[in-house]
Amino acid sequence: xxxxxxxxxRFVQCTSCRKTLFSADFEHELRVCRFxxxxxxxxxxDRIACTFDEGSFEETDAGLRTVDVLKFPxxxxxxxxxxxxxxxxxxxxxxxxxxxxxPVSAGVAEFGFMGGSMGVVAGEKVTRCLERGAEEGMPxxxxxxxxxxxxxxxxxxxxxxxKTTVAVERCREAGVPFIAVMTDPTMAGVLAxxxxxxxxxxxxxxxxxxxxxxxxxxxxxxVKAPSDFQTAEWVNKSGMVDRIVERRDMxxxxxxxxxxxxxxxxxxxxxxxx
Amino acid sequence: xxxxWKEWEQPxxxxxxxxxxxxxxxxxxxxxxxxxxAEEKVQELKQRRDTYxxxxxxxxxxxxxxxxxxxxxxxxxxDYVGTVFTDFTELEGDRRYxxxxxxxxxxxxxxxxxVMIVGQQKGRNLQERTFRNFAMSKPEGYRKAIRLFEMADxxxxxxxxxxxxxxxxxxxxxxxRGIAEAIAASMLAMFGLRVPVVSVLIxxxxxxxxxxxxxxNKVLMLEHAIYSVIPPEGCAAILxxxxxxxxxxxxxxxxxSSSALELGIVDKVLPEPFGGAHRxxxxxxxxxxxxxxxxxxxxxxxxxxxxxxxxxxxFRKAGSFEEASRAAVR
Numbered sequence: 001x002x003x004x005x006x007x008x009x010r011f012v013q014c015t016s017c018r019k020t021l022f023s024a025d026f027e028h029e030l031r032v033c034r035f036x037x038x039x040x041x042x043x044x045x046d047r048i049a050c051t052f053d054e055g056s057f058e059e060t061d062a063g064l065r066t067v068d069v070l071k072f073p074x075x076x077x078x079x080x081x082x083x084x085x086x087x088x089x090x091x092x093x094x095x096x097x098x099x100x101x102x103p104v105s106a107g108v109a110e111f112g113f114m115g116g117s118m119g120v121v122a123g124e125k126v127t128r129c130l131e132r133g134a135e136e137g138m139p140x141x142x143x144x145x146x147x148x149x150x151x152x153x154x155x156x157x158x159x160x161x162x163k164t165t166v167a168v169e170r171c172r173e174a175g176v177p178f179i180a181v182m183t184d185p186t187m188a189g190v191l192a193x194x195x196x197x198x199x200x201x202x203x204x205x206x207x208x209x210x211x212x213x214x215x216x217x218x219x220x221x222x223v224k225a226p227s228d229f230q231t232a233e234w235v236n237k238s239g240m241v242d243r244i245v246e247r248r249d250m251x252x253x254x255x256x257x258x259x260x261x262x263x264x265x266x267x268x269x270x271x272x273x274x
Numbered sequence: 275x276x277x278x279w280k281e282w283e284q285p286x287x288x289x290x291x292x293x294x295x296x297x298x299x300x301x302x303x304x305x306x307x308x309x310x311x312a313e314e315k316v317q318e319l320k321q322r323r324d325t326y327x328x329x330x331x332x333x334x335x336x337x338x339x340x341x342x343x344x345x346x347x348x349x350x351x352x353d354y355v356g357t358v359f360t361d362f363t364e365l366e367g368d369r370r371y372x373x374x375x376x377x378x379x380x381x382x383x384x385x386x387x388x389v390m391i392v393g394q395q396k397g398r399n400l401q402e403r404t405f406r407n408f409a410m411s412k413p414e415g416y417r418k419a420i421r422l423f424e425m426a427d428x429x430x431x432x433x434x435x436x437x438x439x440x441x442x443x444x445x446x447x448x449x450x451r452g453i454a455e456a457i458a459a460s461m462l463a464m465f466g467l468r469v470p471v472v473s474v475l476i477x478x479x480x481x482x483x484x485x486x487x488x489x490x491n492k493v494l495m496l497e498h499a500i501y502s503v504i505p506p507e508g509c510a511a512i513l514x515x516x517x518x519x520x521x522x523x524x525x526x527x528x529x530x531s532s533s534a535l536e537l538g539i540v541d542k543v544l545p546e547p548f549g550g551a552h553r554x555x556x557x558x559x560x561x562x563x564x565x566x567x568x569x570x571x572x573x574x575x576x577x578x579x580x581x582x583x584x585x586x587x588x589f590r591k592a593g594s595f596e597e598a599s600r601a602a603v604r
Contacts, residue, residue: 069594157503189481
């Protein structure tokens with residue numbers, strides 16, 4: 001290609017089929033390859049932009065900060081790097097948003113922040129997002145993208161699995177629908193907690209969804225995995241995911257679900273959690 | 275770096291063999307003076323052994339705690355079931371798919387009072403280990419646990435869980451039947467219980483597979499048990515791409531009982547018999563029994579709603595973080 005300099009930023013290559021795409025088209029098509037349909041990862045901000053009503057997302061709880069209780073080797077430098085890279089304080093962003101005018105309590109994970117891993121701050125935010133839905137009678141939408149619990153916070157991360165799960169119980173008591181959107185990847189401690197007990201689970205095509213990570217599986221000498229093992233399609237076939245939804249249809253699907261499952265919240269008296 | 279707990283037990287073994295030989299020799303000795311000397315020597319060796327055991331077991335590194343927690347001589351769930359409880363009736367089915375042998379449960383009596391026991395069972399030899407799937411429950415194990423939790427709730431029985439698992443089963447079949455969902459559903463079911471729940475970490479508390487049955491009002495932990503977000507070898511494999519750095523990961527993860535207590539993850543550490551639970555099953559069982567009874571009596575006065583609320587509050591506040599006020603962020 002002549003003069004790569006001049007073309008820098010104008011083209012991108014699909015990570016799956018390796019074909020070259022115009023950057024502008026690629027972004028316009030929500031980072032889905034127009035040739036092979038591969039869904040490339042989205043940042044939390046881009047996800048918010050293409051999911052909720054334009055300008056409706058109001059971030060809350062942005063002041064939460066991690067405490068390195070264990071003084072885990074290299075944790076704080078990595079964390080600082082992630083803050084600089086993403087402009088977020090941790091791997092989850094929560095707030096109030098609207099879907100076709102209907103208020104929702106929304107949370108979106110940022111895989112670019114230490115692999116979307118869930119430590120105390122992410123766990124606290126997911127919990128608050130679910131609790132806000134229960135308390136204010138708003139459906140809850142969580143978009144997941146995570147490698148699992150954050151090892152660097154040790155046991156404190158492990159108990160976030162229980163903490164976020166109990167918040168789902170609050171939504172159930174309040175009659176508030178909780179919809180989880182599993183994007184690439186949704187693994188381990190996040191999959192084995194709040195995400196798997198959502199009322200409705202949607203997944204993006206080919207998203208990696210599984211309990212044991214590939215490297216851990218290898219450690220455990222797991223053999224004979226089918227070629228589509230731990231893909232959205234495979235877990236859908238297993239009955240663990242309700243629908244595979246392409247990115248361009250996600251907003252519409254969420255609107256339809258919130259309209260149906262959350263109708264009683266808008267017409268009747270708002271239900272308040274215990 | 276030790277590869278097995280037997281390495282630091284070797285000197286004890288050698289001392290005990292010497293003690294045995296000397297004791298036999300002393301018995302055969304007819305000369306009272308010589309016999310006295312031999313008996314004195316035996317006492318001295320016993321003293322040396324005890325001092326060694328005491329020092330060694332008070333200075334275990336986190337990695338050594340991991341090795342000890344996995345030791346096949348430690349008391350397992352069924353060893354406690356036979357001593358702490360009476361009249362245990364195992365119930366095996368999940369009513370969904372199959373019978374998981376890693377997860378054991380059913381009603382029993384604790385000091386004459388009915389309780390529901392749920393927990394993982396390890397095996398001591400290859401055959402037992404295979405039968406128990408190395409104490410790694412598949413989804414049907416957690417679904418059996420859910421069934422038993424809900425039964426306990428219906429019949430107003432306190433729940434006691436004994437946790438001892440390296441992890442939930444990570445196999446292809448387990449993934450296909452929803453191991454992650456089964457774990458999450460088990461935690462959710464525990465949060466719904468209106469009866470007291472006490473969990474005791476008796477050996478290995480391996481991440482999601484362990485917390486799935488440890489959402490309790492009171493979480494107790496044996497002194498040499500471990501509780502970890504990930505096995506240290508797995509952590510090392512992911513962070514440093516080197517599973518052999520398990521000892522470094524063990525030190526970093528804060529997986530020991532003292533660390534878990536300090537972090538507020540467990541409510542109480544149960545001290546083990548001199549030189550570890552494997553030296554004295556009966557004493558370990560007595561400690562576990564007292565721990566469970568004390569926890570249950572503390573929870574006794576609470577109403578069913580208060581019990582549920584107490585469990586919620588306990589986990590709701592788990593983990594510390596800083597929070598800047600809105601003004602401070604600006």
